[in-house]
Amino acid sequence: MAFDSSLAICICTRHRADDLRKALQSIADSPRRPDQVIVSDDGQDGRTSEAVVAEFPFAFYQRGPRIGLGANRNACLAVVKTAFVCFIDDDVVLPPSFVPLAYQLCEANAQRSPQPLVSGIEFKHVTPGEAPIRIEPHNADFWGFQRVKPTSELKAMVINSGIFPMELFRKAQFDPLLRYGSEEIDMIRHAYSLGYRVEFKPELWVDHYPSPVNRDEYASVVDASRMYTTAKDYLKYQKNFGRFLFFSIFAPLKLALALTRRYGLKGLTASIHATTLALQYGARSNS
Structure with missing residues (x-):
């Protein structure tokens, strides 16, 4: 019996045409191409990114929903036709080993039930000329910060070096309320509640060159995303109302x-904004 090990790579992009070109070129240079490469563009004017994608005949371009990263990831999934899928940011570069190794893992996992999620590592290049930071998946602590080194079960992943089975997305989707941040750990929590598990494969890795484009905007919603998804985990996935209530208060x-300690009045204002936004997410998710 033949098992489907086909693979798609999805790139959600927004106002980063030069970075996108490097990401696509790294796929073009791979000794093996994915079965699908999908670029979903959340930029206000898609013409520049669409022109970049046109340079790579193997890539499919579409306009994204332009309401945030969670919804844009779902927009990619809507056109995926393969058995497995990877998501990389538009400022990520794949080494030549990535796609061939991803296929090996897909082939090994295709016959398993349920098919596991796979996380690799990311080398984050922050300062030119200095060694990159090695990013491995860490579990979330009580407050939702991903900083707990796993000692047994892995309940997080580095999404830029991850492989998802498409069968998962027939049961779950990324939270469309999340404009940026925590959408991947929210998906992992959902996957765990459905019986899926994450396996760590450090030989699977990517290079990440963080773009400054959009960073300030993204930073303004990160805390709200973390608080909303952590409260959601306690209430919806763990069904632990005590934890949910304690977390929601404190x-x-x-x-x-x-x-406030770090930034003074500006920090207090930012915390109020984050809490208000998190509450808005919660209200909308329950409406």
Whole structure:
């Protein structure tokens, strides 16, 4: 019996045409091409990114929903036709080993049930001329910060070097309320509640060259995303109302104290904004 090990790579992009070109070129240079390469563009004017994608005949371009990364990831999934899928950011470069190794892992996992999620590592290039930072998946602590080194089960992943089975997305989708941040750990939590598990394969790796484009905007919603998805985990996936209630009361206070100490009144204002946005996410998700 033949098992489907086909693979798609999805790239969500926004206002980063030069970075996108490097990402696509790294796929073009791979000794093996994915079965699909999908670029979903959340930029306000798609013409520049569309022109870049046109340079690579193997890539499919579409306009994204332009409401955030969670919804844009779902827009990619809507056109995926393969058995497995990877998501990379538009400022990620794949080494030549990535796609061939990803196929080996897909072939090994195709006959398993349920098919596992796979996480590799990311080398984050922050300062030119200095060694990159090695990013491995870490589990979330009580407050939702991914900084707990796993000692048994891995409940997180580095999405830029991850492989998802498409069968998962017939049962779950990325949260469309999340404009940026925590959408991948929210998906992992959902996957765990459905019986899926994550396996760590450090030989699977990518290079990440963080673009400054969009960073300030993304930074303004990261804390809101973390608080909303952590509260959602306790209430929806773990079904632990006590944890949910404790977190909902004390997480905003903890954030306000931390940001006020660090930035003064500006930090307090930022914490209020984050809490308000998290509450808006929660209200919309329950409506």
